[in-house]
Amino acid sequence: MYTQAMDIPNTDGPTAVPAINEQAREAEFNERAGRGEIVEAKDWMPEAYRKTLVRQISQHAHSEIVGMLPEGNWVTRAPSLKRKTILLAKIQDEGGHGLYLYAAAETLGTSRDQMLDALHTGKAKYSSIFNYPTLTWADIGVIGWLVDGAAIMNQVPLCRCSYGPYARAMVRICKEESFHQRQGFDLLLALSKGSEAQRAMMQDAVNRWWWPVLMMFGPHDKDSQNSELSMKWGIKRISNDELRQQFVDATMPQGELLGVTFPDPDLRYNEARGHYDFGAIDWSEFWNVVNGHGPCNKERLQARVDAWEEGAWVREAALAHARKQAARVAAAAA
Ligand SMILES: [Fe+2]
Numbered sequence: 001m002y003t004q005a006m007d008i009p010n011t012d013g014p015t016a017v018p019a020i021n022e023q024a025r026e027a028e029f030n031e032r033a034g035r036g037e038i039v040e041a042k043d044w045m046p047e048a049y050r051k052t053l054v055r056q057i058s059q060h061a062h063s064e065i066v067g068m069l070p071e072g073n074w075v076t077r078a079p080s081l082k083r084k085t086i087l088l089a090k091i092q093d094e095g096g097h098g099l100y101l102y103a104a105a106e107t108l109g110t111s112r113d114q115m116l117d118a119l120h121t122g123k124a125k126y127s128s129i130f131n132y133p134t135l136t137w138a139d140i141g142v143i144g145w146l147v148d149g150a151a152i153m154n155q156v157p158l159c160r161c162s163y164g165p166y167a168r169a170m171v172r173i174c175k176e177e178s179f180h181q182r183q184g185f186d187l188l189l190a191l192s193k194g195s196e197a198q199r200a201m202m203q204d205a206v207n208r209w210w211w212p213v214l215m216m217f218g219p220h221d222k223d224s225q226n227s228e229l230s231m232k233w234g235i236k237r238i239s240n241d242e243l244r245q246q247f248v249d250a251t252m253p254q255g256e257l258l259g260v261t262f263p264d265p266d267l268r269y270n271e272a273r274g275h276y277d278f279g280a281i282d283w284s285e286f287w288n289v290v291n292g293h294g295p296c297n298k299e300r301l302q303a304r305v306d307a308w309e310e311g312a313w314v315r316e317a318a319l320a321h322a323r324k325q326a327a328r329v330a331a332a333a334a
């Protein structure tokens, strides 16, 4: 647990402790966070640390919520009752992940309304992977297997991140993500034992999703300035390139089991390195999608804005109900 230094009075305002040199305070914070001490909501933290976390956690929350859309598209068309209930449970989990994460971000002093406004006005980002369409039922399997699989690689180290409320939310999220990955793989395993057309549908989905999934780990370490600071603060524990390599290494034997290939002629096991080599990522596609020009960016954002506007009456009713309850409690106390 990270607690304030003994010589720093526990106070709400930074101006109340003029005796402590701000730089020294920050250096001490960095040192503690870097060595794995946990920072809690009421602990002193540098403004840049707070901002980085709000950006990362809210972006993560938005990704969970927007990520419900491509899969929601298939609820009515799932091929059996069993697959429909699995898919519904999975999508519902994602909604829950969004809620834990908004709550974690709120502990840093940003309101949910502010975060949602940033999403709806296009100021905040969410994971670009959700700007790709789900064209066939096999896409639902590939999302679980590869997209949730990549998310797990990214998120397991976050269970040890320096900010307590975020780390604790991630523990539960990761448990659920592993169910998501397995349901996707299970769906594909069924397709792999199916007809020629089903196997072709699976292969086509892998071909379309493979490269966008590799991009989910973010730019190469040498091009990622945010990463360095996040590593120093113990928010991030493993670099983008390392995580991407771990993901490729873990995925190859699973692909073999499914009987699929990957759309990369350079993908092969490198005995000397003890890892799979893979080809160059087309970062122009990544930035194009990040900057709003992916196949579904407009549609996804519009769906979120519509849901927010159509849900206004629910929020108003909930507030009116809460006011009524509070008035009743107050009247009873009087
Ligand atoms: Fe999730």
Ligand SMILES: [Fe+2]
Residues within 6 Å of the ligand: 094, 148, 151, 176, 177, 180
């Ligand atoms: Fe998930």
